[in-house]
Amino acid sequence: MPELPEAEANRRRVTEHCLNRTIEAVRLGNDTTHVELPSASEREALVGRQFTETARHGKYIFAGSKTGPWIAVHLGMTGSLRPYTSGDAAPDFARITFEFEGDTRLAYRCPRKLGWVRPIDAPESFVAETGLGPDAMEIDRARFRAVIGATRGAVKSALMAQKKLAGLGNLWSDETLFRAGIAPDRTASGLDEGQLDSLYDEMRHVLGTLLDLNADYSKLPDDWLLRAREEGVDCPRCGGTITKTTVGGRSAYHCTEHQS
Ligand SMILES: [Zn+2]
CATH class of the missing domain: 1.10.8.50 (Helicase, Ruva Protein; domain 3)
Structure with a gap:
């Protein structure tokens, strides 16, 4: 599941390929049931605008401009943002695609449908309303x-x-x-x-x-x-044994020897 570093890698791709280009169309992909995506009127509101900046907070990625609108993206378990050019094959499992002037495209790929794309006013208000804590790389x-x-x-x-x-x-x-x-x-x-x-x-x-x-x-x-996330394998640090347990409903791997 994508966490902060994976979200940041996705944000960097958007920054590198998709900024300062007019959005000419925002199209839904095939099979978008049970995926939260912008409505027809929300997609229409993005046409003619540009993303001029990106941001990230925790696992959430944002693209927008000083005057808005913004989109927030959550990658879920398997999602990713894939810039490509119109001459190339579109990514599979693209649930929504932004078409920019020229041949630049941005697909939101989401095979397992656990992520979403949502129009928001601004990243700061989204972070406050969602009640997110400080970003893990920003917290002192x-x-x-x-x-x-x-x-x-x-x-x-x-x-x-x-x-x-x-x-x-x-x-x-x-x-x-x-x-x-x-x-x-x-x-x-x-x-x-x-x-x-x-x-x-x-x-x-x-x-x-x-x-x-x-x-x-x-x-x-x-x-x-x-490198050793497997029950019973040798710890790559101390020669102890890696074990799998459940903590707070989530699987956890740790070394029984050097972690206590
Ligand atoms: Zn160990």
């Missing part, structure tokens, strides 16, 4: 300590709660805990200041590394948990 150390350290539930659940901290999901919360040596089911409010600081540093390291690599997993180092 003191706020992180306060927010996570005040949570009585499991630390993995706290890291994934978008209203506390926006951007982490299943994969990168596990990776952060793996690096910090903290078990996913530890009670967040029971962590000491040193452990909270370590979590903060490792979260920034994990996300920062992925942002530098534009979320290309093939370039990740071999000692990441991602």
